[in-house]
Amino acid sequence: MPRTCFCGMGGIRCLILACGNTLRGDDGVGLWLAEWAERRFADKAGVRVIADHQWTPELAEDVARAASVLFIDCSVNSLPGSVTLAPVLPAANTKGMAAHHLGAQELLALGHELYHSLPANALSLTIGAGSLELGEVFSDAVNAALPDACTLIEETVLRLLARG
Numbered sequence: 478m479p480r481t482c483f484c485g486m487g488g489i490r491c492l493i494l495a496c497g498n499t500l501r502g503d504d505g506v507g508l509w510l511a512e513w514a515e516r517r518f519a520d521k522a523g524v525r526v527i528a529d530h531q532w533t534p535e536l537a538e539d540v541a542r543a544a545s546v547l548f549i550d551c552s553v554n555s556l557p558g559s560v561t562l563a564p565v566l567p568a569a570n571t572k573g574m575a576a577h578h579l580g581a582q583e584l585l586a587l588g589h590e591l592y593h594s595l596p597a598n599a600l601s602l603t604i605g606a607g608s609l610e611l612g613e614v615f616s617d618a619v620n621a622a623l624p625d626a627c628t629l630i631e632e633t634v635l636r637l638l639a640r641g
Contacts, residue, residue, distance in 0.1 A: 490523030491637045492543035496531050496550050503606035503619045507550045513627055518634060532579050534587060541588030545598035545637040547630070548581040555605030558618030560626045562633060565599040598637055602630060
């Protein structure tokens with residue numbers, strides 16, 4: 478999926494950033510969830526969804542300007558199918574960052590460094606990957622976790638929007 482962007486009317490109150498690779502099994506779950514979020518929040522002003530194969534430094538301005546950010550990706554360090562929502566803090570040290578790919582912590586730090594701004598809320602939602610083999614099909618564990626992930630995204634975004 479090429480980089481996509483859905484912009485609601487008005488300012489960005491909740492930015493959803495998702496990444497993944499649809500050709501590597503469960504690694505594509507972030508992009509699948511971004512498509513779901515685009516449909517779910519199409520009528521919500523202030524929600525913006527950006528999905529791409531990786532998070533790049535160019536996203537730092539979007540992150541810095543958003544009131545809240547929800548990062549979505551798969552995790553190779555979690556049990557397959559586990560859904561986790563956790564706060565994200567800026568990386569303590571941005572020296573030595575990769576030039577083309579950043580994690581959530583590094584994007585927050587870069588946004589703060591360049592634009593002197595941080596979102597009031599930064600959260601990461603991950604789904605534990607069961608398989609990263611070549612292919613466009615999710616593992617059974619990730620397929621089973623999709624309803625819970627969608628519910629958690631919906632509840633989280635609505636809560637963030639209610640905070641203003």
